Amino acid sequence: MPHLRPFVAAVVRPIPITTREQRIQELDRAGHNPFNIQADRVSIDLLSDSGTGAVSVDQQAWAQRADERYAGAESYYRFRESVRDIVPYRHVLPVHQGRAAERVLFTALLGPGKISLSNTHFDTTRANVERLGAAAWDLPCPEAQDLDADLPFKGNIDVEAVRNVLAGPDGHRVGQILVTITNNGGGGQPVSMANLEAISAVARTHGVPLILDAARFAENAWLVTQREPGYEQWSPRAVARRAFELADGAVASLKKDGLSPEGAFIGLHDTDLADRCEVDIIATEGFRTYGGLTGHTLEQLAQGLREVLDPHYLADREREAAFLADRAREVGVDTVRPSGLHGIYLNAGRLLPHLQPRHFPGHSLACALYREGGIRAAELGSLYLGELDANNELVTPAPFELVRLALPRRVYDHSHLEYVADILAGIAKNPERVPGYRISHAPQVLRHFRCRTEPIAV
Numbered sequence: 001m002p003h004l005r006p007f008v009a010a011v012v013r014p015i016p017i018t019t020r021e022q023r024i025q026e027l028d029r030a031g032h033n034p035f036n037i038q039a040d041r042v043s044i045d046l047l048s049d050s051g052t053g054a055v056s057v058d059q060q061a062w063a064q065r066a067d068e069r070y071a072g073a074e075s076y077y078r079f080r081e082s083v084r085d086i087v088p089y090r091h092v093l094p095v096h097q098g099r100a101a102e103r104v105l106f107t108a109l110l111g112p113g114k115i116s117l118s119n120t121h122f123d124t125t126r127a128n129v130e131r132l133g134a135a136a137w138d139l140p141c142p143e144a145q146d147l148d149a150d151l152p153f154k155g156n157i158d159v160e161a162v163r164n165v166l167a168g169p170d171g172h173r174v175g176q177i178l179v180t181i182t183n184n185g186g187g188g189q190p191v192s193m194a195n196l197e198a199i200s201a202v203a204r205t206h207g208v209p210l211i212l213d214a215a216r217f218a219e220n221a222w223l224v225t226q227r228e229p230g231y232e233q234w235s236p237r238a239v240a241r242r243a244f245e246l247a248d249g250a251v252a253s254l255k256k257d258g259l260s261p262e263g264a265f266i267g268l269h270d271t272d273l274a275d276r277c278e279v280d281i282i283a284t285e286g287f288r289t290y291g292g293l294t295g296h297t298l299e300q301l302a303q304g305l306r307e308v309l310d311p312h313y314l315a316d317r318e319r320e321a322a323f324l325a326d327r328a329r330e331v332g333v334d335t336v337r338p339s340g341l342h343g344i345y346l347n348a349g350r351l352l353p354h355l356q357p358r359h360f361p362g363h364s365l366a367c368a369l370y371r372e373g374g375i376r377a378a379e380l381g382s383l384y385l386g387e388l389d390a391n392n393e394l395v396t397p398a399p400f401e402l403v404r405l406a407l408p409r410r411v412y413d414h415s416h417l418e419y420v421a422d423i424l425a426g427i428a429k430n431p432e433r434v435p436g437y438r439i440s441h442a443p444q445v446l447r448h449f450r451c452r453t454e455p456i457a458v
């Protein structure tokens, strides 16, 4: 059976078609930082898959019925029912986005001297652990270090390493085990059910809460049905439910698999813990039945959560990501393997061997994608993760120099991805022409969002 995309565009947004000259000007104006580029100068925006998807006609229709009353609105109950169809926790607390969920839950679970163990803490997640004076330790499985290994579950947490920490001198300081599904900071790789079961048993033995950071719970569930023996016949919904059952609670940004521009929730079994979170939410986000979200958004989320576990939608998303990854490799740009769903990761270090890490090859490729094709992407390399000295010279590079092409949900079609591959092909023909960069201005915190850079002569 040939593949059929399970949706069509119902409303369209024109995209700007720019000249190379205009893009060079815009890059200059933006201090050669993609985050500073005005979106109306971007043709294909692959900066993030967060909050950037298209909503469905049913999401729009439900949003029209929003109940915006302050407390106990109908929209909240529809939202809660939708979440509970997937997430079997007694308490579901909406908040405005994932990082708010992290802030609230971690404040209740962690404090100075505590440790959070994870397969990989996402950047805001790490920030929310560290601002409490706690430490965020990443313990990914060893296979995660091999970008080229075509293994099914490179997002797994290293269960042995977790066990060793818990049994060692720091064991009593561990306040939570946080498993990110899929592992965003680790290339969007999925976590297996076997791994979740093993870590769940370890967490129970040691009396430490196991929390899922479940921003891409549906994509993880889909990859389990495709890759894990024993789950071939399971529905993505059944897998997602089982994953949540194995944990004691979850934080989830719904800007990803909620198919909405905003929203998140905290889900918990423990009533005491939920009470403490609720007080914080009322003080900082909004009353417990809206948590800073409009009824409009709660309805959009309730419907988005009904749609996101559709196997046809998930199969399509996997296929589109694989298509772009295959085309990238065909034209000579290696990607992290295997490709997941929410984006593909280009190996810029390998494509641009003439650039040292201190000339930021990932950033160079991201700038080249914009200059040559009006494509916006995010660097995940030394500009973001490396360590700089006082003169903004790189002293410790990141382990890899990657560029993420994130795929907004239901937005770009095959022809857009073909265009991206064509631009990549043009760059890969003469990679030595891509200039390196130096940092001209770097703020102390959240550098990659705010720095300015300049191209250097190679």
Ligand SMILES: *Cc1c(COP(=O)(O)O)cnc(C)c1O
Pocket (backbone or CB within 6 Å): 050, 097, 098, 099, 100, 122, 124, 125, 180, 184, 213, 215, 253, 254, 255, 256, 263, 264
């Ligand atoms: C996006 C994301 C977050 C933060 O969520 P926001 O809604 O952007 O605040 C946390 N963890 C993971 C894994 C994410 O992908």
